[in-house]
Amino acid sequence: KSPAELEQFLLAKGGSLGKQTGRVAKVDKEQKSQASPRLFSLSSLQTEANRRYHASASQVLQAVQNLYENKFLSYPRTDCNYITDNEYAYLAQNLDRYQGLLPNSAEVKEQMKPLKAEKRYVDSGKVQEHHAIIMTKTVPSQAQMGKMSKLEGQVYDLVLRRTLEMFLKAYVYEKTTALINVGQLTFKASGNVSVNLGWKILEGPVKDAQLPPLEVGQELTAKLKEQEEETKPPAKFTEGSLITAMKTAGKTLDDEEAQDILKDVEGIGTEATRASTIEILKKRGYMQSRQNKLSVTPEGTILCKAAEAEPLLVSAQMTAQWEKALKQVGAKERSQDNFLGQIKKFISKMITEVPGKIQVDQGLQEEAQTRQAKTAAIGPCPVCKQGEITDKGKFYGCSNYRGGCHFTLPKKFAGKNMGKRIVKTLISKGKTDKLDGFVSKKSGQRYSAKLQLEGDKLSLVFD
Ligand SMILES: [Zn+2]
Structure with a gap:
């Protein structure tokens, strides 16, 4: 760790800095x-x-x-x-x-x-x-x-x-x-x-x-010297290297006790869960993969800020403590109820306190919204031609709502589920091919029809 320590080490081994045999x-x-x-x-x-x-x-x-x-x-x-x-x-x-x-x-x-x-x-x-x-x-x-x-x-x-x-x-x-x-x-x-x-x-x-x-047996002149170097920032993760990093997570922890515990449980997650953890982060939009390089999205940054406001949330030491408590439960040194009770307390505390602690500037928030709109967009709005049609959960709607466009499409029409592909065809072409699966309200009979969108009006066409 220091030149002095190095010299001491060399001396103990019968060597020294500089030239020798x-x-x-x-x-x-x-x-x-x-x-x-x-x-x-x-x-x-x-x-x-x-x-x-x-x-x-x-x-x-x-x-x-x-x-x-x-x-x-x-x-x-x-x-x-x-x-x-x-x-x-x-x-x-x-x-x-x-x-x-x-x-x-x-x-x-x-x-x-x-x-x-x-x-x-x-x-x-x-x-x-x-x-x-x-x-x-x-x-x-x-x-x-x-x-x-x-x-x-x-x-x-x-x-x-x-x-x-x-x-x-x-x-x-x-x-x-x-x-x-x-x-x-x-x-x-x-x-x-x-x-x-x-x-x-x-x-x-x-x-x-x-x-x-x-x-x-040949004699050589050896010259020992100390060399000071600077570390470089690590390269961006690929999905492959991130899995390895999760596996060996204990190695970069500062706390030696936490390091030991994580080493015992083999890092974060298991062989079975690591890939899906990455997948979930991507699916929820916290992380994205471009050219196999993983990066954090604006939403991910906001999530990190939440975690930053409450360091316990992302602390590997927290994980290590939980693992330790679980071991104690296993060894009957602690009761199951005691552990669960503590986790419950911890979670309700987080839910009440963390949202108030997060500070997100407007730029980041807007970036996150733009990105979300882009990924969720099914296509441009046929009515106002400015917004994007996105999945709003219970219906499809125009992203330009605040700008005055109230165009929406239902998730279900005449008894048929409206998938994204149908909506895409409707907003781009105004009419679909003949589709099966419409259900008559009166008779419960299934029938086929085309869907047509004129302006903001959706109707069935039989021809
Ligand atoms: Zn619109």
């Missing part, structure tokens, strides 16, 4: 090989294009879509990383033409391995509707390449390289791990040396951490 205790060399990455699905292509060119997911989708419409790439909206033998066959047949698009095609040819469809890439059992994104048989000419937008060119190049890598040899390297002793301190150093580049020839320069030749 070290000895190589162990050297391990291992030859490793790495196959080329899997073929692109849309999301992995978006990830890669974002990493290399900082293109947004929707920009990449648009680029792939254009390349698909111009018949250079296969269908873009796929989550599959595999192709079938059919695609493999035509790719293999056209290899020379694809390779011709690369500046270093001669070197690439040297790395080719014998043709064989490998399960890592070619598996018809794993291809459902669409296969991975690959080149079509149509190889773009220089002129056609010139007509592509910058991003389209980059995306085509990414797909071209990734697909061709499947035909190249593995990347082979030697991994060396050395243990070096200084006093009773052991340091580990590792480095890779490329043996054969293989598919990496299509990925740009390989940056290996090199190690000098080392032998066991």
